[in-house]
Amino acid sequence: MKKTRWKIVLPALMALLLLLLAGCGSGGSNNQAENAGSNGAPAANGGGTKEKVKLQFWDMHTEAEQKYFQDLVKAYNASQSNVEIEYSTYNQADYTSTKLPIAFSGGNGPDIYMISPGDFMKFSNSGYLADLSPYFPEGIKEDFLPSALDAVTVDGKILALPYEMELLGLYYNEDMLKQAGVEVPKTWDELLEAARKLTTDKVAGLVLPPDKGAYFNFNFYPFLWQAGGKVLADDGKTSAFNSPETAKALDFWGTFFQEKLSPSKLQYGPWEIDNLGKLTAAMQICGTWAVSRIEDVYGDVPIKLAPLPIPDGGKSVTTAGGWKFAVNAKSKNLEEAAKFVMWAFADADTSRPLKWATETKFAYPARQSVVEAGKEIYNKGLRQVYTNEIYESAIPEPVYNPDVVEAIGDAMTQVMFGNKTGAEAAKDADAKINEAMK
Structure with missing residues (x-):
């Protein structure tokens, strides 16, 4: 009798145990549905939820x-x-x-x-x-x-x-310009002369980006366009960089570094208005993003803004990046x-x-x-x-192949630091751009 009773009871106990284990589990479909969020996705916490x-x-x-x-x-x-x-x-x-x-x-x-x-x-x-x-x-x-x-x-x-x-403009310290007897520059010649008068041992006349990279070219494009130059021909397949207009823009850009009016090394990034805010520069070409920082951090510094100066006979242009x-x-x-x-x-x-x-x-x-x-x-x-003065002159920042971007940056640095003229650098870059476009 005893042996027979265990044959009956053991299967029943095992079945009961399996039911209890199933009830405690968290992987069943019913549990996942109960733990779902209101949008039907699994809730962030709770058993049975799938990992985020x-x-x-x-x-x-x-x-x-x-x-x-x-x-x-x-x-x-x-x-x-x-x-x-x-x-x-x-x-x-x-x-x-x-x-x-x-x-x-x-x-x-x-x-x-x-x-x-x-x-x-x-x-x-x-x-x-x-x-x-x-x-x-x-x-x-x-x-x-x-x-x-x-x-x-x-x-x-x-x-x-x-x-x-984001658009570029010319930011300047109003007090520094007044003390130096400098009017807000409207032309390239005025910008260069202002930088010469404003540069001291402790203050840069004009901050421009000194190092190759995307931001480097971004700042140069307005100079190129203002002078009437361009990177590619209208067909978009061949270079138009080797031109008197491009040479003029390169020479003008390079002069600021050749005469040490723009630093080759900066304490703050060339995109940071802190160069003006910390009184280490009198003028800086920078973008729309600088406005909020001026208001939030440098409200006591007399920083003003003007459109980018243009060459004689040129047109007002800025970059929209x-x-x-x-x-x-x-x-x-x-x-x-x-x-x-x-x-x-x-x-x-x-x-x-x-x-x-x-x-x-x-x-x-x-x-x-x-x-x-x-x-x-x-x-x-x-x-x-x-x-009111800059927005309508904005041209979208162009998108070029990496080799084209590199060639433009090389031309800029050759004039800035390599003792090449704008015409020589433009000719070298022109060949590189045509090769890159093949």
């Missing part, structure tokens, strides 16, 4: 701009439960020259990153820019300025998201990365791009609806100089 997709986002912002993106990432992470963005920022010079190139060449590039127009084609040719065309929300693409999208379109594919347009949001084409989570980029600056909600362009910094948005929403602020303080 983690995306790396890199850029080169500092201070208020860095905080903006930190807050942006935090808001996005809190808005949904499927994706977690991890944000990292680096020194701008290191970011463009070493951090990004080394990471991508080693197969460790971030999922989301910022790219400058000067580096755009280099990353496009290397296959590091994902096509964002399919990810634009309905109707939003038409809200972008056509020229802004054209600048990032290759073979019909939109390879980055333009979210700002601006970093672009990009997604790594080799990312394992390309779709999730693209959705974050669109949410940030291509969403129906314009509050995020408006805050960036009018509160965090000063730039012109790439979307018409955002420009309209912020029209009042564009006529406040130094902004009105850009809006």
